[in-house]
Amino acid sequence: MSIIVQKFGGTSVGSEEKIINVANRVIEEKQRGNDVVVVVSAMGKTTDGLVKLASNITSHPSKREMDMLLSTGEQVTISLLAMALQQKGYDAVSYTGWQAGIVTEAVHSNARITEINTVKLKKSLNEGKIIVVAGFQGMTASGEITTLGRGGSDTTAVALAASLHAERCDIYTDVDGVYTSDPRYIENARKLTSVSYDEMLELANLGAGVLHPRAVEFAKNYQLPLEVRSSIEKVEGTLIEEEATMEQNLIVRGVAFENEITRMTVFGLKNAITGLSSIFTTLAKHHINVDIIIQSQTEKNCTNLSFSIHEHDLGQAISVLEDNKQTLGFTHIEHESGLAKVSIVGSGMISNPGVAAEMFEVLAEHDIIVKMVSTSEIKVSAVVDEQNMNKAAKVLHTAFDLDRVKVEQYSS
Amino acid sequence: MSIIVQKFGGTSVGSEEKIINVANRVIEEKQRGNDVVVVVSAMGKTTDGLVKLASNITSHPSKREMDMLLSTGEQVTISLLAMALQQKGYDAVSYTGWQAGIVTEAVHSNARITEINTVKLKKSLNEGKIIVVAGFQGMTASGEITTLGRGGSDTTAVALAASLHAERCDIYTDVDGVYTSDPRYIENARKLTSVSYDEMLELANLGAGVLHPRAVEFAKNYQLPLEVRSSIEKVEGTLIEEEATMEQNLIVRGVAFENEITRMTVFGLKNAITGLSSIFTTLAKHHINVDIIIQSQTEKNCTNLSFSIHEHDLGQAISVLEDNKQTLGFTHIEHESGLAKVSIVGSGMISNPGVAAEMFEVLAEHDIIVKMVSTSEIKVSAVVDEQNMNKAAKVLHTAFDLDRVKVEQYSS
Numbered sequence: 001m002s003i004i005v006q007k008f009g010g011t012s013v014g015s016e017e018k019i020i021n022v023a024n025r026v027i028e029e030k031q032r033g034n035d036v037v038v039v040v041s042a043m044g045k046t047t048d049g050l051v052k053l054a055s056n057i058t059s060h061p062s063k064r065e066m067d068m069l070l071s072t073g074e075q076v077t078i079s080l081l082a083m084a085l086q087q088k089g090y091d092a093v094s095y096t097g098w099q100a101g102i103v104t105e106a107v108h109s110n111a112r113i114t115e116i117n118t119v120k121l122k123k124s125l126n127e128g129k130i131i132v133v134a135g136f137q138g139m140t141a142s143g144e145i146t147t148l149g150r151g152g153s154d155t156t157a158v159a160l161a162a163s164l165h166a167e168r169c170d171i172y173t174d175v176d177g178v179y180t181s182d183p184r185y186i187e188n189a190r191k192l193t194s195v196s197y198d199e200m201l202e203l204a205n206l207g208a209g210v211l212h213p214r215a216v217e218f219a220k221n222y223q224l225p226l227e228v229r230s231s232i233e234k235v236e237g238t239l240i241e242e243e244a245t246m247e248q249n250l251i252v253r254g255v256a257f258e259n260e261i262t263r264m265t266v267f268g269l270k271n272a273i274t275g276l277s278s279i280f281t282t283l284a285k286h287h288i289n290v291d292i293i294i295q296s297q298t299e300k301n302c303t304n305l306s307f308s309i310h311e312h313d314l315g316q317a318i319s320v321l322e323d324n325k326q327t328l329g330f331t332h333i334e335h336e337s338g339l340a341k342v343s344i345v346g347s348g349m350i351s352n353p354g355v356a357a358e359m360f361e362v363l364a365e366h367d368i369i370v371k372m373v374s375t376s377e378i379k380v381s382a383v384v385d386e387q388n389m390n391k392a393a394k395v396l397h398t399a400f401d402l403d404r405v406k407v408e409q410y411s412s
Numbered sequence: 413m414s415i416i417v418q419k420f421g422g423t424s425v426g427s428e429e430k431i432i433n434v435a436n437r438v439i440e441e442k443q444r445g446n447d448v449v450v451v452v453s454a455m456g457k458t459t460d461g462l463v464k465l466a467s468n469i470t471s472h473p474s475k476r477e478m479d480m481l482l483s484t485g486e487q488v489t490i491s492l493l494a495m496a497l498q499q500k501g502y503d504a505v506s507y508t509g510w511q512a513g514i515v516t517e518a519v520h521s522n523a524r525i526t527e528i529n530t531v532k533l534k535k536s537l538n539e540g541k542i543i544v545v546a547g548f549q550g551m552t553a554s555g556e557i558t559t560l561g562r563g564g565s566d567t568t569a570v571a572l573a574a575s576l577h578a579e580r581c582d583i584y585t586d587v588d589g590v591y592t593s594d595p596r597y598i599e600n601a602r603k604l605t606s607v608s609y610d611e612m613l614e615l616a617n618l619g620a621g622v623l624h625p626r627a628v629e630f631a632k633n634y635q636l637p638l639e640v641r642s643s644i645e646k647v648e649g650t651l652i653e654e655e656a657t658m659e660q661n662l663i664v665r666g667v668a669f670e671n672e673i674t675r676m677t678v679f680g681l682k683n684a685i686t687g688l689s690s691i692f693t694t695l696a697k698h699h700i701n702v703d704i705i706i707q708s709q710t711e712k713n714c715t716n717l718s719f720s721i722h723e724h725d726l727g728q729a730i731s732v733l734e735d736n737k738q739t740l741g742f743t744h745i746e747h748e749s750g751l752a753k754v755s756i757v758g759s760g761m762i763s764n765p766g767v768a769a770e771m772f773e774v775l776a777e778h779d780i781i782v783k784m785v786s787t788s789e790i791k792v793s794a795v796v797d798e799q800n801m802n803k804a805a806k807v808l809h810t811a812f813d814l815d816r817v818k819v820e821q822y823s824s
């Protein structure tokens with residue numbers, strides 16, 4: 001008998017009716033003859049409500065107590081889903097993170113899973129029970145409740161699937177799969193039948209953050225097939241596995257884009273060796289994420305450095321750098337906001353050196369100026385003016401044949 | 413350093429403001445140089461809200477899943493109270509029932525505590541921390557979450573106090589102590605400075621069920637002093653301990669009363685030996701509580717049996733008995749509703765045989781007819797017409813000198 005792990009996010013379990021709907025999806029999988037382990041998040045706005053309660057008590061809650069507080073959210077959902085399954089005549093049992101044997105490091109609010117003791121879960125599966133596990137939470141070796149941070153429930157699902165040697169982990173969400181581009185902006189965007197783990201990681205910001213990169217990494221490490229599916233519509237989703245088995249001929253698998261990007265340039269950096277690391281260490285300390293980095297040496301012992309950040313970090317980035325101007329050793333800073341990043345992603349690129357060139361050609365043909373460039377083995381990103389973002393995405397989507405991707409059925 | 417256990421019920425922690433207020437009460441005790449362990453219930457209407465959620469899923473939730481669901485209520489409160497204490501600069505740590513080492517029998521929704529592993533708690537106390545424990549919940553030996561049923565948080569507090577050899581367990585509530593009678597009806601009712609465990613058990617229905625009898629029994633078994641105090645006003649409460657140290661001269665310590673009582677009489681019970689137990693076993697099976705029982709043999713092998721029940725059980729009691737008329741072997745049933753029970757309570761009665769006689773004399777003087785009587789070593793109850801209840805309570809309160817009880821300060 002195969003084990004299937006299903007994960008339903010907060011929107012999918014947002015009300016009692018939706019929980020009953022989830023119970024039906026779980027039962028369908030059970031009726032196919034599989035053992036089912038379900039991982040659920042807190043109901044809809046529950047977490048926000050709990051955060052609000054804490055904020056009325058203190059502006060600086062301890063992370064330990066926040067974990068204690070927030071972990072109640074999923075505990076409510078698991079009990080309700082187990083009840084819904086029992087109401088429909090199925091034997092179900094709910095487990096909190098600690099009951100499910102999910103052991104984490106001793107870090108609050110953002111713990112990593114170190115181990116899963118599956119004894120209890122295997123016993124319940126052998127008894128024919130459907131298991132409902134609280135996502136996002138675990139327990140340290142000394143019995144402290146922890147939470148896993150962003151994407152936590154996805155990670156719980158993937159970790160359980162890996163530990164239980166599940167056949168597949170299905171991530172149910174409010175979109176029905178991974179698309180070649182964001183369908184809200186690119187009308188020809190198509191749903192992909194499959195993508196590789198690496199492509200999924202690069203496409204992470206497509207489909208409104210449908211799957212947390214951390215969970216994808218985890219699945220990749222364990223070579224566990226993931227499927228992104230709709231919790232509402234009964235249609236095939238997108239399978240994420242090592243080799244994209246379909247659409248092998250596609251060099252580019254998707255076009256991703258995001259706006260509100262600012263390019264900052266630090267001029268006259270005196271010590272190129274230590275200066276570079278000092279700048280990024282200083283920014284990281286203040287939780288400012290840096291994306292693309294370009295370094296150019298203009299004169300001997302004098303470097304100019306450009307990097308992109310999110311627009312909302314601009315003010316803090318400037319003040320942090322200016323505050324440390326003496327130590328960091330630069331002459332002045334310039335910045336340009338109103339930029340966007342457009343990326344093409346596909347593992348086929350590795351063996352096709354001309355892809356980046358083709359991308360720039362297409363953009364040039366449409367009078368789109370490229371301001372920064374970054375490449376990886378399976379991705380090329382170009383920073384352009386914000387008003388060119390959609391146009392750039394659209395012409396690239398067409399040029400790389402994504403408008404014609406067929407949504408084929410895969411056989412699992 | 414002495415350990416004080418404090419318990420705050422749902423009303424006392426009903427909002428963020430109230431939780432901050434509770435934090436202040438906790439800190440006062442800490443500042444007196446004591447180690448403090450605080451037990452809290454779920455916030456105000458939280459439990460009702462959770463029950464509602466479950467009822468929207470199923471009309472017959474499993475007890476296991478209800479325990480899973482309801483135990484989140486106290487978990488929210490403990491984290492918020494710990495945050496409030498930390499916000500005020502105190503080192504505090506919250507523990508769920510299972511984290512606090514509260515082991516129960518493997519029964520859901522109404523488990524009894526079998527053991528408390530205090531290792532973790534003692535370690536935290538040694539580190540100078542204020543401990544906040546979730547009331548009402550525990551864990552079975554196999555790691556299942558259980559709840560303790562009615563009066564559960566009181567029981568948690570008393571059990572923890574007993575295990576930690578606490579000096580005292582303070583029960584904070586919305587009344588400020590135990591009264592000689594219900595102050596809403598008897599204007600001369602006075603707050604008692606102390607009562608014995610047994611008196612408290614008999615007076616349980618005074619002061620709006622201020623303390624669950626189960627917790628009082630527990631405290632009595634461990635000879636643990638309890639104090640009932642107001643969570644709002646800073647006044648002395650009522651101390652419950654083995655020997656009432658004050659007011660020793662008082663024979664009667666309080667007057668309790670309740671209405672909506674029905675007297676049922678079963679006529680012509682043929683088999684007095686098995687018939688009696690059969691009738692009460694049958695009623696118990698249907699969860700009908702019987703209070704006073706009076707048996708009278710009228711003829712040889714033919715017994716009449718009277719007993720009192722709560723009015724709302726009348727319909728069911730009649731149908732249950734009529735359904736089993738053949739087996740139980742009686743001729744017919746009569747009943748009288750609209751009755752009330754008035755009781756005088758006091759451990760001084762044991763050595764004063766004339767107390768019951770004095771009670772009947774006082775009632776007779778005021779033209780109050782007594783319809784049933786029941787006595788224990790420290791209580792005499794009389795069933796009277798409902799319209800005479802308040803009058804009976806008032807005249808007894810005066811006759812037994814309770815109008816003049818002085819509220820003295822006790823020294824703890």
